[in-house]
Amino acid sequence: MKSHDLIIVGAGLSGMRAALEGVRANIDVAIVTKIHPLRSHSCAAQGGINAAVDPRDSWESHAFDTVKGSDYIGDEDAIQIMAREAPIVVLEMDRMGTPFSRVEDGGIAQRAFGGANFDRTCYSADRTGQVLLHTLWEQLVKSKVPVYEECSVQKLVVDGAGHVAGVVALDIKSGEVFGIRGKGVLIATGGYGRVYASTTNATTNTGDGMAIALRAGAPLGDMEFVQFHPTGLRTSGILVTEGARGEGGYLINKDGKRFMDKYAPTKKELASRDVVSRAEQTEILEGRGVNGAIFLDLRHLGRQKIIERLPQIRELAIDLEGVDPIDNPIPVRPTNHYSMGGIRTDKLGFSPLKGLFAAGEAACVSVHGANRLGGNSLLDTIVFGKVTGAAASKYVQDQKLPEFPQGAVKEVEDMIGELLRRPDTGVKPAAVQEELSNALNSYVSVFRTAEIMQKAAEVIPVVRAKFKKISLQDTSRQFNIELVRAIELGHLIDLAESIVKGALARTESRGAHFRNDFPKRDDANWRKHTLAHWDPKKEEVVLSYEPVRTLGIPEYEPKERVY
Amino acid sequence: MSEETYTFRIQRNTPTGNGRFDTRWQEFKVTLPTTSTVLSALEEIKARQDGTLTFRQSCRSAICGSCAMRISGRTRLACKTQVGSVARDKVIEVGPQTNQPVLKDLAIDIRPFFERVRRVDPFLKDGPESAKKVTKTAYDQVNQVTQCIMCGCCYSDCTMAEVSPAFLGPAALAKSFRFVSDPREGMKTERLEFLSQPDNMWSCSRCTMCVEVCPKDVKPMEAIVKLRTRGLEKGLRSGVGARHALAFHEDIQQNGDLNEFTLMMRSVGLGGTLAELGSALHLMKKGKIPSPFPHKAEKLGELRKIYDILEKNPLDVETKAAEIVPE
Ligand SMILES: Cc1cc2nc3c(=O)[nH]c(=O)nc-3n(C[C@H](O)[C@H](O)[C@H](O)COP(=O)(O)OP(=O)(O)OC[C@H]3O[C@@H](n4cnc5c(N)ncnc54)[C@H](O)[C@@H]3O)c2cc1C
Ligand code: FES
Numbered sequence: 001m002k003s004h005d006l007i008i009v010g011a012g013l014s015g016m017r018a019a020l021e022g023v024r025a026n027i028d029v030a031i032v033t034k035i036h037p038l039r040s041h042s043c044a045a046q047g048g049i050n051a052a053v054d055p056r057d058s059w060e061s062h063a064f065d066t067v068k069g070s071d072y073i074g075d076e077d078a079i080q081i082m083a084r085e086a087p088i089v090v091l092e093m094d095r096m097g098t099p100f101s102r103v104e105d106g107g108i109a110q111r112a113f114g115g116a117n118f119d120r121t122c123y124s125a126d127r128t129g130q131v132l133l134h135t136l137w138e139q140l141v142k143s144k145v146p147v148y149e150e151c152s153v154q155k156l157v158v159d160g161a162g163h164v165a166g167v168v169a170l171d172i173k174s175g176e177v178f179g180i181r182g183k184g185v186l187i188a189t190g191g192y193g194r195v196y197a198s199t200t201n202a203t204t205n206t207g208d209g210m211a212i213a214l215r216a217g218a219p220l221g222d223m224e225f226v227q228f229h230p231t232g233l234r235t236s237g238i239l240v241t242e243g244a245r246g247e248g249g250y251l252i253n254k255d256g257k258r259f260m261d262k263y264a265p266t267k268k269e270l271a272s273r274d275v276v277s278r279a280e281q282t283e284i285l286e287g288r289g290v291n292g293a294i295f296l297d298l299r300h301l302g303r304q305k306i307i308e309r310l311p312q313i314r315e316l317a318i319d320l321e322g323v324d325p326i327d328n329p330i331p332v333r334p335t336n337h338y339s340m341g342g343i344r345t346d347k348l349g350f351s352p353l354k355g356l357f358a359a360g361e362a363a364c365v366s367v368h369g370a371n372r373l374g375g376n377s378l379l380d381t382i383v384f385g386k387v388t389g390a391a392a393s394k395y396v397q398d399q400k401l402p403e404f405p406q407g408a409v410k411e412v413e414d415m416i417g418e419l420l421r422r423p424d425t426g427v428k429p430a431a432v433q434e435e436l437s438n439a440l441n442s443y444v445s446v447f448r449t450a451e452i453m454q455k456a457a458e459v460i461p462v463v464r465a466k467f468k469k470i471s472l473q474d475t476s477r478q479f480n481i482e483l484v485r486a487i488e489l490g491h492l493i494d495l496a497e498s499i500v501k502g503a504l505a506r507t508e509s510r511g512a513h514f515r516n517d518f519p520k521r522d523d524a525n526w527r528k529h530t531l532a533h534w535d536p537k538k539e540e541v542v543l544s545y546e547p548v549r550t551l552g553i554p555e556y557e558p559k560e561r562v563y
Numbered sequence: 564m565s566e567e568t569y570t571f572r573i574q575r576n577t578p579t580g581n582g583r584f585d586t587r588w589q590e591f592k593v594t595l596p597t598t599s600t601v602l603s604a605l606e607e608i609k610a611r612q613d614g615t616l617t618f619r620q621s622c623r624s625a626i627c628g629s630c631a632m633r634i635s636g637r638t639r640l641a642c643k644t645q646v647g648s649v650a651r652d653k654v655i656e657v658g659p660q661t662n663q664p665v666l667k668d669l670a671i672d673i674r675p676f677f678e679r680v681r682r683v684d685p686f687l688k689d690g691p692e693s694a695k696k697v698t699k700t701a702y703d704q705v706n707q708v709t710q711c712i713m714c715g716c717c718y719s720d721c722t723m724a725e726v727s728p729a730f731l732g733p734a735a736l737a738k739s740f741r742f743v744s745d746p747r748e749g750m751k752t753e754r755l756e757f758l759s760q761p762d763n764m765w766s767c768s769r770c771t772m773c774v775e776v777c778p779k780d781v782k783p784m785e786a787i788v789k790l791r792t793r794g795l796e797k798g799l800r801s802g803v804g805a806r807h808a809l810a811f812h813e814d815i816q817q818n819g820d821l822n823e824f825t826l827m828m829r830s831v832g833l834g835g836t837l838a839e840l841g842s843a844l845h846l847m848k849k850g851k852i853p854s855p856f857p858h859k860a861e862k863l864g865e866l867r868k869i870y871d872i873l874e875k876n877p878l879d880v881e882t883k884a885a886e887i888v889p890e
Contacts, residue, residue, distance in 0.1 A: 036673060039619075039627040097687035097745070099702040099709055106697050118793055124709075131709055138686035149674075173666065238624045304593050316624055319643050322598050430610035454743040473614035478578050479667040482614045 001404065004030040004146075004180035005396045007167055008188060008389075009209055011037035013125040013129070013378065014360025015188035015273060016136040017385025018392070023143040025393035031145060032169055032180065034152035034204065034484070037137050041190055041383065045129025046312065047243035048121035049382070049436065050375035051086035053108055057118045059083040064555055066376060069272050070113045070369025071511035072558040073527060075221070076551035077348040078365045082376075085383045090122055093382065095296040098135040100124050113374040115272035115563065119246075121375040126241055126312045129378060148180075152484055153208065154415075156185060156216035156356065157408045164216075164355030165402040167208040168412045172484060177413045177476025180435045181404045183396040186357040186388060187213055187343060188381075192495045194488070196336035197437040198230050200239035209362045211491030213343045214498070218348035218353040219428040219531040219544075221344035221364030223495065224502030225512050227372055228446050230276040232335025234293040236320050240313055240332055242374040245269040247309055250297045251280065252329060253288035264563040274371045274512045277334035281446045295329035325502065334446050338377060340368045340512065341498070344531060347549070349388025355399070369548075370511020418485060429486040436463045436489075440496055444503055449517045456500045464493055497541045498532035505543055506530065521556050567653060568594045569646055569761035571604060573616065574658035576665045580865060589613075597647030600635055601655065605669075606645055618669035625778060628714035632669045633658040638719040640778045660719035662728075673800060676715050679732050683739040683754070688728045690749025697746055708737045708786055710779040717773035717783050729762040733773035733783030736764055740786035755794045765804020806830050817868060819860025823853040 006022050008015045011033035022029025035039070052062045067074055094100055094108065101109040101124055113121040119414035124131045140147070148169065155168040157179070166181040189209030193201020204460050214220050229239040229249070245251070250258050251269050263279035264271035271279075280294050288294070299305055303326050308316055311323075317323050317330050343358035345351050359365075360381040367380055436459065436537055443456035467490060474482040508522035509515050528545045535542045550556065572589055577585040583868075591608045602620055618641070619629040625643040632641055634657050635649040651656055659665050694701075702709075707779045717733040724730050739758060742748045757766040764787055773783040774825035796797060814821045823841040828836050836843075846852050860866065 035621055035627075035629070036677070039621050039629050041622060041627070043626050043628075043712070044622050044624060097747070099705045099745075102697065102699045102701065104699050106701070125706070127626070127710070130712065134709065141681060142684075142686040191613075202627065203623065204621045236623060249832070312626075319645065322602070428610070428614065430614070434610075475619070476577075476615075476667075479670055480619055481611070482619050560822065 001179050001181055003166070004028045005182065006030075006392055007032060007180055007182040007184060008186045009033075009167065010040070010188035010360070010362065011147060012042040012188060012190050012360060013132055013136060013381035014141050014362075014384055014385040015186075015236060016092060018138055018188060018381050019145045019187055020136070020143065021386055021389030022249040022393045025390065025397070027393050027396060029145060029393070030148065030180070031140075032148040032151050032153055032167065032209070034150060034172065036149055037140065037147065038133060038291055039063055039204075040133060041205055042133045042378070043130045044200070044202065044239065045132075045378050046126040046239065047113065047246065048111060048123030048128045048375050049090060049132070050120045050373070051090040051122055051379065052083065052115065052118070052120060053087045053090060054080040054110065054118070054120075055120065056121055059086065061117055062086065062120060064369065065116050066373060067556045068561060069371055069373040069376075070371065071371055071561060072523065072556075073366070073510065073529065073548050074369030075347065076553070076556055077549050078367045080551070081347055081387060082367050082379060084384045085310035085387070088148050089379075089382045089386060091451050093132060093135060096135050096139055098131050099125065110385060111243055112270060114242055114245070114267070114270045114276065115373045116375075121243070121246065122241065125372040126310050128241055132378065132382070132480060151382045152487070153212065154487065155408065156212050158216055158353070159402040159405060161402070162217075162354060163402050164353060166406045168409050170412070170416065170484070172479060172523060174336045175480060177409060177416060179404060179409045181401060183399040183401055184355045184357060184392050186349070186359060186392050187362050188358070188360045189383065191339040191361040192492065193336055193339075194433075195437060195440050195492050195499065197434070197441040198232065198237040198314055199336040200229055200237055201336070206488035206491055207339070207362070207493065207495045208488060208491050209358070210342055211494045213351065213353070213356060213358070214494055214532065214534045216353060216356070218351045218356055218536070219344045219533050220498050221341055221366060221529050221531055222370070222502070223341035223498040224506055224530060225340035225370045225443070226336060226499060227273060227338035227340060227512050228277040228334040228338035230273060230280055231296050231332040233321050233339070234291065234331040235314070237335045238320055239335070239337070240296055240317070240330060241310075242273070244298060244310055244313055247305065247498045248301055250300070251276070252295050252297050254281045254290045254294070255288065259283055259288070272371055272373060272561075274514070275442055275563055277446050280334055285324050289333075290331065293333045296332045296541035297327065297329040299327070300326040302518070306443060309496070324516065336441070338372055340364070340366070340372055341502075343560055344529070345388075348391040349384055350391065355402070357388050357392040359384040364529075370513060399445030416483065419472060419483065420475045422471045425469045427466055427469045427471060429470045429472070429482070429489050432463055432466045433485075433489050433492065434482035435459065435466070436492060436496055437492050440499070446514065448503060448513065448515050450504060453500060453504050456496075457504060460493065460497050460500060467493060494534070494541065501543055502530045502532060520560075527558065566596050567647070567650075568592055569604065569650055570654045571608065572654060572656045574669070576659065576668050578667055582664070590757055595646055598645050600642050601639075601644045601646055601649070601657065602630055602641035604655075605641060605657070616868040618668045626712060628712035631660055631714040631716045631719065633660060634720070637776055638716040639776070640714060640716070643778050658717055662719055662721060663715070663723045671717070676718055676732075676734070677713070679735040680713065681737055682731065683735050683740075683757075685738050685744060687745065687748055688750040690753075692751045693749035694746035701746045704789075705741055707739040708781055709745070711737055711741075711781045712779055714778065716776045716778060720772050720776045722770045722772055723766055723768050727762070727766065730766045731763045731788070733767070736767070736790065737781050737783040737786040740790050743790060752797055755790065755797055755799055758790055758815070759794050759802045759805060764794065765802060765808075803831050803835070814857075815866070818857050819863050819866045820858045822857045824855040
């Protein structure tokens with residue numbers, strides 16, 4: 001059986017950045033990824049990455065904005081690490097070759113993003129994620145890190161003493177199931193956008209790592225906090241970056257009127273995302289939208305600026321919505337975008353399960369709390385890719401290779417074999433996924449109430465029962481995408497259950513979690529993290545809570561959030 | 564939004580072992596708005612008609628590079644292509660990328676493509692040629708080529724790759740230009756030396772196919788031309804490609820016409836010419852060997868003027884990219 005000191009699952013920004021720390025520490029590190037590294041969804045990030053690189057700005061100010069943005073349940077120790085490391089990691093990326101946009105004197109250009117007191121977002125036109133991702137891949141090639149490409153991890157293996165012992169993966173290309181032994185596993189599998197029918201996320205964003213960790217005994221943190229981005233394209237959900245508003249774009253309703261001054265008098269279009277999304281949804285619900293959308297108006301920026309700063313946005317609007325933003329406003333609406341929740345870790349990325357680490361969108365460190373600021377997620381992936389990569393590399397150096405339990409590979413092989421051999425039941429996985437993701441879209445969205453969310457809670461056991469009966473048309477081994485998606489559907493159901501249960505239980509409004517039936521933030525009872533655990537006996541998700549990691553700094557004390 | 568019923572003719576490739584395939588064409592009918600993408604049509608077919616249909620996709624927004632495939636006669640991103648724009652009599656033909664081994668249906672084996680990219684050392688190197696400071700316009704060239712998402716459209720439709728699998732190909736060459744044109748790169752000359760070797764930058768036939776099919780406006784062939792110019796400037800003139808280009812240039816400048824009789828000799832040298840003697844005799848029999856005496860074009864003065872203009876306005880290979888011209 002193959003074996004490495006550290007196995008990194010996922011080759012997005014966080015996974016690749018972590019691998020470079022393994023190389024630096026001179027350990028045997030390998031990456032397993034279900035899609036080629038360059039296909040990872042980090043490539044879709046458009047707007048930019050926050051860092052106080054300007055001498056007039058400070059990491060303290062960045063940390064403060066982040067604490068406030070998190071609606072006071074971000075963990076303050078981790079937030080400080082992130083804000084402090086930000087300029088360092090951005091300059092490192094610059095040295096590795098990322099072509100950041102520049103200002104006249106050669107310094108890195110920065111733009112305004114929501115919820116920030118300074119124009120702090122470093123960017124490369126409107127394809128920041130893509131250039132960062134390609135840069136890290138270049139470094140990965142240079143360092144010759146072994147990569148198991150198009151291999152999907154199915155199971156996190158834990159030994160008798162409760163220590164992680166490796167993973168079991170499916171080589172999608174050949175259909176072979178194989179085990180990899182390791183002294184530690186770092187999960188960097190990104191978000192779970194596909195739980196929602198309309199999302200800015202890729203089809204491969206199915207939160208596998210979170211679900212696999214949950215089943216292996218690690219808790220997930222704050223799953224009820226789901227970010228809705230104010231500007232997803234109406235039909236496809238594809239993102240239009242916040243950078244478009246950062247460059248001066250307006251939001252207008254069907255009467256062509258700007259409306260954000262009603263909801264956020266100072267910051268207007270650049271209030272934090274939860275605030276803007278709710279404002280849009282209110283406009284739509286009160287009849288001032290068109291076919292479920294309002295509009296992003298860039299016309300006044302002029303042709304030149306649109307072409308220079310937002311070229312990709314223009315292409316996407318033309319290709320996918322049939323609208324050239326130079327001439328017409330773009331129809332947009334709040335769309336599922338980002339998962340604040342994930343595998344619960346401490347400030348260095350250690351999960352409570354020994355030998356398991358997590359970084360990036362798959363993790364809940366938690367630097368984002370109840371609401372992530374734009375530009376802070378790319379930063380999170382690179383800072384905690386680095387921090388956790390280094391911590392995990394150090395950890396495995398003192399470990400012996402755990403015993404890989406007999407039967408772990410066979411268990412996965414049997415599960416897959418059974419699924420492939422199952423006679424036609426007429427229950428298609430694609431249909432079951434639609435049912436699940438439509439329910440989340442309709443019932444656990446921007447505005448929530450117990451009554452409405454209850455409907456989603458009722459759908460989940462139904463979907464779970466159907467999932468047990470699905471059958472596949474593709475029964476072959478090689479490159480069986482239907483099989484891969486069916487397995488992913490199982491993950492989505494576990495994650496949906498964690499989201500719905502967490503949201504129903506949290507009887508307050510905070511950040512992205514807004515309840516019409518409990519419209520106020522309730523710090524006395526709810527300034528705490530939700531933990532979701534898998535109960536193997538009951539075969540369901542159960543909840544517990546833990547306190548926020550605070551530092552006792554007066555400015556970080558909860559206040560009303562106004563923008 | 565108007566809807567239409569389209570017929571998708573899809574190439575199905577079922578692996579039967581030992582790298583062999585059972586290949587057939589299958590038709591599916593789908594009703595969609597004309598502005599839907601080919602990718603959503605394929606997803607629709609997979610979800611509701613045939614779960615075995617296999618293709619790669621991920622981002623749905625032309626940025627991850629997963630979904631390149633042959634659509635109505637050329638390689639395109641399925642997620643960027645509207646059905647209405649490629650249908651002929653409401654039929655859309657879809658197959659896997661060419662010039663590369665197939666895995667299953669529309670999915671190809673991407674490893675050989677990335678192997679070529681790896682050959683150019685795709686990472687920034689420190690060295691004597693690194694600039695210390697960058698300016699606002701320093702990346703104008705870099706920005707054009709870093710738009711590349713490594714989807715493989717250019718390689719799939721490359722006419723040179725079709726006849727010469729050893730050719731490095733447009734994407735790898737554009738990637739190489741990404742470093743050669745970066746002021747921070749320290750080993751520009753070493754890279755150009757590598758690129759001057761056979762099967763690299765001089766093997767492109769400049770058919771412009773890669774420029775036409777690239778979904779991200781990378782213009783690989785322009786990058787290749789700029790690499791060649793920089794190579795020549797660095798005095799890398801001894802390879803066949805470089806010698807051919809220089810001989811070509813010499814003829815045109817002096818006579819306004821090619822002396823094809825001596826061109827070969829000047830490009831591949833005596834040994835190379837002798838090796839091709841067999842084909843030369845064959846061509847001679849067919850009357851295809853040109854006259855050995857140089858022919859002078861009329862109005863050479865006009866040509867000189869063109870040269871003058873070009874020499875006064877050289878192709879800027881160092882910094883400024885072509886302005887992004889609004890259409
Ligand atoms: C459209 C869009 C725009 C965004 N724009 C911005 C922005 O401007 N600024 C910002 O800060 N943030 C932005 N974000 C958020 C940010 O891009 C993401 O949160 C971040 O890139 C996630 O990176 P990651 O490394 O955690 O995961 P990803 O990049 O998603 O990578 C996940 C990796 O995990 C692998 N994987 C998944 N499951 C498995 C499995 N079972 N086995 C093996 N491998 C697996 C995948 O192959 C992939 O390599 C944006 C997000 C979206 C969707
Ligand atoms: S799906 Fe990503 S490029 Fe088409």
